[in-house]
Amino acid sequence: MASLRYDGISGTMKPAQFDYAVPNTVEEAARLLAESNGDGKIIAGGQSLMPMINFRLVKPSILIDVNRIAGLNRIELVGKRVRIGATVRHHQTASDPLIAKHLPVVHDAMQHVAHVTVRNRGTFCGSVAHADPAAEMPMVTRFLDGTIIALSIRGERRIPAADFFVGSLVNSLEPDEMVLAVEIDVMPDEAGWGFEEFAKRHGDFALAAFAATLRMDNGRARDVRIGMMGVGEVPLRLPEIEEILEETELSQAVLQAVAEKLNDILTPNTDIHASADYRRHLSGVLAKRALRSAWVRAGGRKEATNG
Amino acid sequence: MTDHQHPAELRPKMVGTRVKRTEDPRLLAGMGQYVDDMSPAGTLHVALRRSDQPHARILKIDVGEAFSVPGVVAIYDISDIEGEIKPAIPTSRLPGYYATPNWPLARGKVRYVGEPVVAVVAESRYAAEDALEHINIQYDPLPFAIRQVDAVKDDAPLLHEEAGTNTIIRREFKRGDVDAAFEEAAVIVKGRFRMTRKTAVAMENRSYLAEWDGRKQSLTLHTSSGSPGIIRDVLSSCLDLPGTRLRVVAPDVGGSFGAKGSLYPEEMLVCVLARKLKRPVKFISDRLEDLSATSQAFDELIEAELAVTSNGMLIGLKADVIGDVGAYSIYPWTAALETVQVVSFLPGPYRMEHYRGRIRGVLTPKPPTGPYRGVGRPSSTFAMERLVEMAARELNMDPVEFRRKNLVRAEEFPYRTASGIIWDKSAFQECLEGACEKADYAALVRQRDAARREGRWVGIGLASYAELTGIGSRISVAPGMPINTGTETSKIEIDATGAITASFGISSHGQGLETTLAQVIVDELGCKLEDIQVRHGDSALVPMSSGTYASRSAVLGGGAATLAARVVKGKVLRAAAFLMEQNVDDLDIRDGIIASRQSNLTMTLKEVASAVYTQMGRIPREQREDLTASETYDPYLGTACSSTHLAMVEIDPETYGVEIRRYVVAEDCGKIINPMIVDGQVHGAVAQGIGAALLEEIIHDDNGQAVAASLADYLVPVAGTVPNISIVHIEADLPNNVGGFRGMGEGGTIGAPAAIANAVSDALAHLGVSVETLPITPERIFQLLRDKALAGQPIQTPT
Numbered sequence A: 001m002a003s004l005r006y007d008g009i010s011g012t013m014k015p016a017q018f019d020y021a022v023p024n025t026v027e028e029a030a031r032l033l034a035e036s037n038g039d040g041k042i043i044a045g046g047q048s049l050m051p052m053i054n055f056r057l058v059k060p061s062i063l064i065d066v067n068r069i070a071g072l073n074r075i076e077l078v079g080k081r082v083r084i085g086a087t088v089r090h091h092q093t094a095s096d097p098l099i100a101k102h103l104p105v106v107h108d109a110m111q112h113v114a115h116v117t118v119r120n121r122g123t124f125c126g127s128v129a130h131a132d133p134a135a136e137m138p139m140v141t142r143f144l145d146g147t148i149i150a151l152s153i154r155g156e157r158r159i160p161a162a163d164f165f166v167g168s169l170v171n172s173l174e175p176d177e178m179v180l181a182v183e184i185d186v187m188p189d190e191a192g193w194g195f196e197e198f199a200k201r202h203g204d205f206a207l208a209a210f211a212a213t214l215r216m217d218n219g220r221a222r223d224v225r226i227g228m229m230g231v232g233e234v235p236l237r238l239p240e241i242e243e244i245l246e247e248t249e250l251s252q253a254v255l256q257a258v259a260e261k262l263n264d265i266l267t268p269n270t271d272i273h274a275s276a277d278y279r280r281h282l283s284g285v286l287a288k289r290a291l292r293s294a295w296v297r298a299g300g301r302k303e304a305t306n307g
Numbered sequence B: 001m002t003d004h005q006h007p008a009e010l011r012p013k014m015v016g017t018r019v020k021r022t023e024d025p026r027l028l029a030g031m032g033q034y035v036d037d038m039s040p041a042g043t044l045h046v047a048l049r050r051s052d053q054p055h056a057r058i059l060k061i062d063v064g065e066a067f068s069v070p071g072v073v074a075i076y077d078i079s080d081i082e083g084e085i086k087p088a089i090p091t092s093r094l095p096g097y098y099a100t101p102n103w104p105l106a107r108g109k110v111r112y113v114g115e116p117v118v119a120v121v122a123e124s125r126y127a128a129e130d131a132l133e134h135i136n137i138q139y140d141p142l143p144f145a146i147r148q149v150d151a152v153k154d155d156a157p158l159l160h161e162e163a164g165t166n167t168i169i170r171r172e173f174k175r176g177d178v179d180a181a182f183e184e185a186a187v188i189v190k191g192r193f194r195m196t197r198k199t200a201v202a203m204e205n206r207s208y209l210a211e212w213d214g215r216k217q218s219l220t221l222h223t224s225s226g227s228p229g230i231i232r233d234v235l236s237s238c239l240d241l242p243g244t245r246l247r248v249v250a251p252d253v254g255g256s257f258g259a260k261g262s263l264y265p266e267e268m269l270v271c272v273l274a275r276k277l278k279r280p281v282k283f284i285s286d287r288l289e290d291l292s293a294t295s296q297a298f299d300e301l302i303e304a305e306l307a308v309t310s311n312g313m314l315i316g317l318k319a320d321v322i323g324d325v326g327a328y329s330i331y332p333w334t335a336a337l338e339t340v341q342v343v344s345f346l347p348g349p350y351r352m353e354h355y356r357g358r359i360r361g362v363l364t365p366k367p368p369t370g371p372y373r374g375v376g377r378p379s380s381t382f383a384m385e386r387l388v389e390m391a392a393r394e395l396n397m398d399p400v401e402f403r404r405k406n407l408v409r410a411e412e413f414p415y416r417t418a419s420g421i422i423w424d425k426s427a428f429q430e431c432l433e434g435a436c437e438k439a440d441y442a443a444l445v446r447q448r449d450a451a452r453r454e455g456r457w458v459g460i461g462l463a464s465y466a467e468l469t470g471i472g473s474r475i476s477v478a479p480g481m482p483i484n485t486g487t488e489t490s491k492i493e494i495d496a497t498g499a500i501t502a503s504f505g506i507s508s509h510g511q512g513l514e515t516t517l518a519q520v521i522v523d524e525l526g527c528k529l530e531d532i533q534v535r536h537g538d539s540a541l542v543p544m545s546s547g548t549y550a551s552r553s554a555v556l557g558g559g560a561a562t563l564a565a566r567v568v569k570g571k572v573l574r575a576a577a578f579l580m581e582q583n584v585d586d587l588d589i590r591d592g593i594i595a596s597r598q599s600n601l602t603m604t605l606k607e608v609a610s611a612v613y614t615q616m617g618r619i620p621r622e623q624r625e626d627l628t629a630s631e632t633y634d635p636y637l638g639t640a641c642s643s644t645h646l647a648m649v650e651i652d653p654e655t656y657g658v659e660i661r662r663y664v665v666a667e668d669c670g671k672i673i674n675p676m677i678v679d680g681q682v683h684g685a686v687a688q689g690i691g692a693a694l695l696e697e698i699i700h701d702d703n704g705q706a707v708a709a710s711l712a713d714y715l716v717p718v719a720g721t722v723p724n725i726s727i728v729h730i731e732a733d734l735p736n737n738v739g740g741f742r743g744m745g746e747g748g749t750i751g752a753p754a755a756i757a758n759a760v761s762d763a764l765a766h767l768g769v770s771v772e773t774l775p776i777t778p779e780r781i782f783q784l785l786r787d788k789a790l791a792g793q794p795i796q797t798p799t
């Protein structure tokens, strides 16, 4: 275990003092995390953690770097699930053929994540652990009902996404648990999907984003899943919207009903980038666009949406 | 082959050539040396506790256990150092002005969130930051007015009681009978324009390192400044050190955009601490400190009205402006720099007989405003060019035709504007034509109209402006400021090896002046580019200098270089004439080779230098001259640099996202020294202007807190935001200065906000809304439409 201290280092990176460990196995990482008594932090890509450390918003006693643990950097098909390991980078997820084939909505979402340098370091699991309500990875994990595989010295635990995201930047991991992987069920081949996001600059965190997957059955939408981000304290799955769409034929009237419902149920924040009202407006716009794409991809007639 | 046989005029020149920047190999290979790259042995590091209050009396500073942190050397507030330094007073000749004293640390009160209060000095920055956490400052919060409309009121809480008012700047420009003009007018358009607060966001944050030399009792400050000469002069009096014992050096500097051209508290602080502690002292600001304590820009509220005749002639302009200058008047430029220029430049490049423009600059508890690329003119051009397009629309006239009618015409130069600025002859009309031709304006209008028929929101906007550049000693760069900004010195020395050192007082920080000034010298002196070393950014090089800012370095530095090179060339040729036994009039020098028209004798510069300096007796004592010259250039007045920008934008009718589809700049910067560098300056400045137009905004909430505290909140343009920019260089009549150059470093930021605001307004015109606040964000478009009860309604199709 190497130890970094600030003595003699000049420059302007200025976190509080911490120890630094580079374990080679997940067991060792779990052990170090347990030994830190809740003061340790896993570091993966560092793209969210380092700024927080430099601002001294967090002052971990030890950073446990998982980047050198072999085998965590894979995206695999495990039965009917896609498994994304703890050191899979954003650029990898964005260009992975398994993801593109089995989780095309994730593939689309990834195109909106950050910029090249951030994508080369940031990890899917790190983003999920970070639980930013305006980040794509938590959103897709949540609305596709993914599972977070957590590891501690006490063993593995499978946490459904619905129970994982508890608040803005708050997850339900125990202090001694780390994320080993995220698993997401493959989408049925015939499913249609749509992902729409708006940010002031491409690659920024979204002011709002809307995702939909659905299947077509006799000209009607089935198994509709709706997710949103940037408009709440956590990434959202929206059963109220799914209900409106389930077993309907997509039409202008249905889309309008969706937009109105969103306007009723969403309680986004007002911040310096956008007001709550604008975010609600945007949600309706993005919903219509994403639903039209999902509908067409699922084999629905285009005309149906023009009515 | 024998180029030097051609008459001088026909030879290829360096000036006008796309020479690759000679500074780039070191900068691109990571071998640049910035302040933070310097770490002399024993360096101490400073971390600052900054105010978290907008306006409060400092009651008590409790350092707690701070000294228990290993490595902490000292902790100071102003009372520990005020006997060792005098404040910097930014004086001005403007009547009614109040010069706020500028100290290194807050004294008695704090006046903005981010103001430095306590300095911790430690062996490392980490230790200093650790110690900061122990320090507790007790404040007695004072009332404050954070918005300029409140701060300007008579009963507003005072930020500087000594001033007796918050309104420390007042200025009015008047010409003709503006009220009569408005009575006659067929059309009057008006608006309430606001370019919100910005900051420059240079890639390198502000950085300072002061070293005390106990042996020589002297101080050297390395600073990321664009104006080391000004800093030397002011610190000399603040620290009571003569120039012989105080040297200020700007090494490689990673951008300034105006913001690094002023004196900063931290700059004073490291000097006083280095002298006190007798050790090198370094301060490097981080991005949060940069966003909260580097000078900021604009923030005027401009209420303006334009009077126009029925055939589209501008006849009168009225403006009432409140400038929000922040908590201090910045040294040396004063709070008048930005504010007064807004009203003096407001009439723009147009014929305007009747004008009344009034500015009030008010103190508010925010970081001081200061120079920012374009100074005053981005705001004034935004307001004026909006009014111009509003008037054209009102009259149903094409905005290009409208401008053509009103821009000062060739035969009217020199033209004296309503505020007294003199425009020398520049390509006002030609830039308008050039931009339209390059963009194929007629085709663009057809494209826009076709897009509109499909329901798309597409708009075209223009902006024409002129700025005064390369200003000489007759006019101060900052209105009323007593410091001379009108001269520059160039010292050219050929040494005994034949190598040429050209020293300047200017201070290049990204502009490529090492290359362009060398190009000028090559043509004048007849040497090779690689034989010249350009030195700059060091107060020890020339007796007095004020630095690089205000689009002056090519004009003043280039002018001084021309004069000095001519003198040195004369000396070289006289020595060569003697050595070659030729008539001096028959000699010329090119590529470092002196040749005679009367014989095929040649001599190299190196041979001449050797003969002059090292070979005893080759030149008789009375004829021997050192191959050196130092010349100071003063263009006396300034020269106009004019330009027209044209932008086409498309707005998503549902998300209100704005995309720039086409961007064209036509500009007249006189003789172009290096077209590649000019293009780079235009591209960079337009990108900066796009940021101002669409993204960037420093926001203080009602509690006076700065809420855009990181680059995730203060959004600067990135590669994806910036479109291709086409540039047309128009080299019309050359200005009447030594080199024929006009300054062009700032133009892009002046034209882009206005052109984009006009394009967005054009795209939204069918909805009856007009852009009056920048940046025009999706949120602001949403609000504009909502106020008209149009947001979220089925998409309106433009007609």
Ligand SMILES: Cc1cc2nc3c(=O)[nH]c(=O)nc-3n(C[C@H](O)[C@H](O)[C@H](O)COP(=O)(O)OP(=O)(O)OC[C@H]3O[C@@H](n4cnc5c(N)ncnc54)[C@H](O)[C@@H]3O)c2cc1C
Binding pocket: A041, A042, A043, A044, A045, A046, A047, A048, A049, A050, A066, A086, A112, A113, A114, A115, A118, A121, A122, A123, A124, A125, A126, A127, A128, A129, A130, A132, A134, A135, A136, A137, A177, A178, A179, A180, A203, A204, A205, A206
């Ligand atoms: C300029 C910029 C732009 C960005 N834009 C976007 C964007 O558009 N969309 C977006 O979604 N994100 C964006 N991000 C964030 C980026 O995606 C981060 O990489 C991601 O949020 C965190 O992943 P990481 O691997 O870097 O995690 P780290 O920064 O290393 O860690 C983040 C947090 O997660 C914890 N953590 C990490 N890995 C594990 C693990 N295996 N087990 C338990 N805890 C763990 C850490 O302890 C820490 O608390 C941006 C970041 C930057 C700097």
